Amino acid sequence: MYAEGGIVDLERLGLSSGQARALDLEVALDPIELGGQTYEADGADEARLDVSRTTTGYALRLRFRTELMGPCVRCLDEASNEIEVDAREVDQASARDEELRSPYVSDGELDVHRWANDAVVLALPDQLLCRPDCAGLCSVCGESLNDADPEAHRHAQAGDPRMAKLRDLRLD
Ligand SMILES: [Zn+2]
Numbered sequence: 001m002y003a004e005g006g007i008v009d010l011e012r013l014g015l016s017s018g019q020a021r022a023l024d025l026e027v028a029l030d031p032i033e034l035g036g037q038t039y040e041a042d043g044a045d046e047a048r049l050d051v052s053r054t055t056t057g058y059a060l061r062l063r064f065r066t067e068l069m070g071p072c073v074r075c076l077d078e079a080s081n082e083i084e085v086d087a088r089e090v091d092q093a094s095a096r097d098e099e100l101r102s103p104y105v106s107d108g109e110l111d112v113h114r115w116a117n118d119a120v121v122l123a124l125p126d127q128l129l130c131r132p133d134c135a136g137l138c139s140v141c142g143e144s145l146n147d148a149d150p151e152a153h154r155h156a157q158a159g160d161p162r163m164a165k166l167r168d169l170r171l172d
């Protein structure tokens with residue numbers, strides 16, 4: 001009831017200085033474009049927002065988990081990565097210093113939708129993989145090596161002119 005359209009009306013919580021309130025929210029997450037691929041974030045339907053009233057504004061903390069679905073950067077298989085978000089914001093309404101203003105708060109309203117989406121991007125791992133030890137694709141034939149038997153998956157050695165050429169290239 002406090003997060004209609006992804007906006008939380010902080011003033012409506014009626015907190016006085018030193019008081020805090022925890023809100024359970026649903027957050028809608030937008031697809032993320034990365035390296036030409038699209039990753040779908042499962043909506044965080046159990047987000048926790050902690051709102052603390054300070055003497056001059058608000059201290060905010062947003063926590064949730066989501067599953068990000070999209071191609072593994074090594075093997076291009078469908079991958080699912082759990083993203084854990086734990087973000088904080090401080091907003092001091094009277095502060096002139098930009099550092100003390102939150103870009104997500106204006107006129108006592110918190111844009112929790114925009115904050116949540118930015119926070120997911122900041123919480124992304126360096127690489128989105130189907131599994132931490134993904135073996136990737138064979139550099140010769142492009143087949144995924146995750147399910148391949150390393151003994152069976154061998155390309156012709158000497159005698160295959162294409163292979164000789166590849167070996168030469170690698171020596172460069
Ligand atoms: Zn993979």
Ligand SMILES: [Zn+2]
Nearest residue numbers: 138140141142
């Ligand atoms: Zn191969």
